[in-house]
Amino acid sequence: MSSSKGSRARHDKSLQEELLAWFDRxxxxxxxRAAKGKTPDPYHVWLSEIxxxxxxVAAVGPYFIKFVSKWPTVKKLAATDLDDVLAAWAGLxxxxxxxxxxxxxxxxxxxxxxxxPSAVEDLIALPGIGxxxxxxxxxxxxxxxxxxxxxxxxxxxxRFFAIEEPLPSSKEKIRxxxxxxxxxxxxxxxxTQAFMELGATVCSPKKPKCVSCPWQKSCAAHQSGIAEELxxxxxxxxxxxxxxxxxxxxxxxxxxLIEKRAGKGLYEGLYQLPTTxxxxxxxxxxxxxxxxxxxxxxxxxxxxxxxxxxxLILEIWTAxxxxxxxxxxxxxxxxxxxxxxxxxxxxxxxxxxxxxxxxA
Ligand code: SF4
Numbered sequence: 001m002s003s004s005k006g007s008r009a010r011h012d013k014s015l016q017e018e019l020l021a022w023f024d025r026x027x028x029x030x031x032x033r034a035a036k037g038k039t040p041d042p043y044h045v046w047l048s049e050i051x052x053x054x055x056x057v058a059a060v061g062p063y064f065i066k067f068v069s070k071w072p073t074v075k076k077l078a079a080t081d082l083d084d085v086l087a088a089w090a091g092l093x094x095x096x097x098x099x100x101x102x103x104x105x106x107x108x109x110x111x112x113x114x115x116x117p118s119a120v121e122d123l124i125a126l127p128g129i130g131x132x133x134x135x136x137x138x139x140x141x142x143x144x145x146x147x148x149x150x151x152x153x154x155x156x157x158x159r160f161f162a163i164e165e166p167l168p169s170s171k172e173k174i175r176x177x178x179x180x181x182x183x184x185x186x187x188x189x190x191x192t193q194a195f196m197e198l199g200a201t202v203c204s205p206k207k208p209k210c211v212s213c214p215w216q217k218s219c220a221a222h223q224s225g226i227a228e229e230l231x232x233x234x235x236x237x238x239x240x241x242x243x244x245x246x247x248x249x250x251x252x253x254x255x256x257l258i259e260k261r262a263g264k265g266l267y268e269g270l271y272q273l274p275t276t277x278x279x280x281x282x283x284x285x286x287x288x289x290x291x292x293x294x295x296x297x298x299x300x301x302x303x304x305x306x307x308x309x310x311x312l313i314l315e316i317w318t319a320x321x322x323x324x325x326x327x328x329x330x331x332x333x334x335x336x337x338x339x340x341x342x343x344x345x346x347x348x349x350x351x352x353x354x355x356x357x358x359x360a
Contacts, residue, residue, distance in 0.1 A: 015215060016185045022214035023194030026201070030057065031064050033193070040189065042116035042141035043074045049133050049140075050101050054094055057200070063092055075114045078105035086270060086342035093345055095270055100128025118142035139192040147179045148192050152199025157181070158231035159203060162220035166232040203227075241311045244278040245286070246303065246347075248318040248354045249294060251325065251332050256354070258341060259330030266307075271341040273350055274330065278312060294319040303353060305346045316350060 027036065032048035034040040047067060051060040066088055071077035077085070082102050089098035104127045108116055116137065117123055123134035135146035149157075154167065157174045160181075165173065178195070185191045202209045210222045221227040249257040258271045276286070299316040306312075321327075333341065335355060343351075 011218070012181060012183065015181060015218065016191065018214040019194050019198065020185075020187055020190055023190055023197060027193070027197065028201070031061055031068075040141045042118075042137065044068065045141040046074075046104075046116060046129075046133075046137050047101075049136050050097055050104075050128060051092060053097060053133075055092055059092070063089070073114070074105050074108050074116070077102070078109040078114075082269065083342065087340060090270075090339075090342040091345055091348070095267060095342070095344065097128060099269070103127035104129065116141065118144060120144075120146050136192060139188045141189070143187070143189040145182070145185070145188045146192075147175070147182045148196070149175050149178050150196055150199075152196045152203070153178055154199075155205065155231055156195065156199045156203045156215075159208070159221035159227050160215060160219050162224055162226065162230065164230075164232060166234045168234065170231070239306075239309065239311050240280055241282075241313060242278040242280055243282055244276045244312070244314050245317055246272075246276075246314045246350050247274040247296065248299075248316060248350070249274070249321050249327070250318070250354075251321045252323065253332070253334070255332035255334050256351075257321070257327055257330050257332055258343070258347075259327075267344050269342075271343050272347050275314065278314075294321065294325075299354065299357060301353060301357075303346070303350050305349065312346070314346075314350070316353060318354065 024036070027033070029035075030048070032044040034044075044064075048060065048064055051063055051067075067077070070084075070088060071080060080102075082099065085102045086095065086098050089095065089101075092098070107126050108114060112122075118138055118141070120131075120134045120138045123129050123137055124131060129137070132148055132150060136148035136150075138144040138146040139148060149171075154171070154174050157163070157177050158167075158170065161177050163170050163173060163177075167174075182188070182191055182195070198213070198215075202213050206228065208222075208227050210216050210219070210227060213219065213222075216222055219227070221230050247257075257274060259274055261267045261270050261272050296317040296319045299318055301316070303314045303316060304312065305314075321332075335351065338348075338351065
């Protein structure tokens with residue numbers, strides 16, 4: 001080994017030691033995290049990683065506890081009905097994750113006898129597990145040397161090396177740097193968690209707390225005073241807007257109509273208030289698929305919701321169902337019944353708006 005390579009390796013070793021020592025002092029207790037020195041449960045690690053995609057640690061906590069108390073093992077989760085999983089997931093959003101969670105549990109039981117595989121190649125072949133989650137589960141649950149690069153790690157690496165190239169084109173460069181920082185470290189499980197934890201708690205998006213950072217002395221962005229400006233991001237194209245109508249049909253018992261969403265795709269298998277299609281035509285589609293005798297009035301406010309690939313504006317139309325009204329599909333429920341149905345947060349928003357105002 002040349003002397004410069006040798007000093008580089010020594011540098012990386014001391015960075016690893018600094019980060020691990022910092023983690024030993026500052027690791028946060030989380031419901032899915034094994035206590036120091038204990039072996040993590042792969043089911044808990046996998047479940048938390050799926051839940052944490054696009055959701056915060058604070059939001060996931062109660063859901064994780066609910067899931068492991070209802071279904072303490074992956075076998076129990078695999079054996080339950082998808083509808084029960086979706087109902088327990090309601091409010092976490094991105095429901096394809098819940099459907100894949102259920103499929104993945106069944107695949108682990110069917111193909112691996114109910115024990116999660118430890119190799120990245122096997123994990124990545126399972127439903128709902130991409131390269132990041134496979135690396136996270138392999139390293140955190142099985143102490144294997146896989147490098148999991150999430151948004152926190154991307155931020156730390158971008159700053160540590162003062163990478164000016166904007167995301168997403170800098171992703172490969174970031175991954176290569178992250179792999180070098182993690183290479184041959186003695187505690188892969190702790191290192192992966194420490195890397196993410198540093199980004200989540202110290203190297204935060206706004207106002208990074210560099211004075212508390214174990215890597216402060218070697219951090220290029222800190223030295224140049226540009227930490228808060230990084231990572232840079234390419235200007236993304238504006239999201240398209242879709243429009244539609246949603247219908248609040250209430251009966252004399254103050255119950256309202258919900259129905260199971262048909263077809264594949266967004267919100268597949270979840271419950272919703274009846275809606276039209278959502279289109280990019282700014283004039284919301286008209287019509288509803290119930291009874292022509294219903295007299296609809298438009299609620300003063302529309303509901304707005306942002307999805308990953310589009311923003312949605314739904315007009316809310318309300319009507320009172322007269323005695324004898326029989327919906328073609330769906331059922332009337334009360335607000336108190338809703339916890340038994342998997343309703344996406346968009347629909348909960350509509351329900352809150354309708355209950356909070358004079359409707360039909
Ligand atoms: S010194 Fe500051 S910018 Fe650099 S990694 Fe630490 S917290 Fe982030």
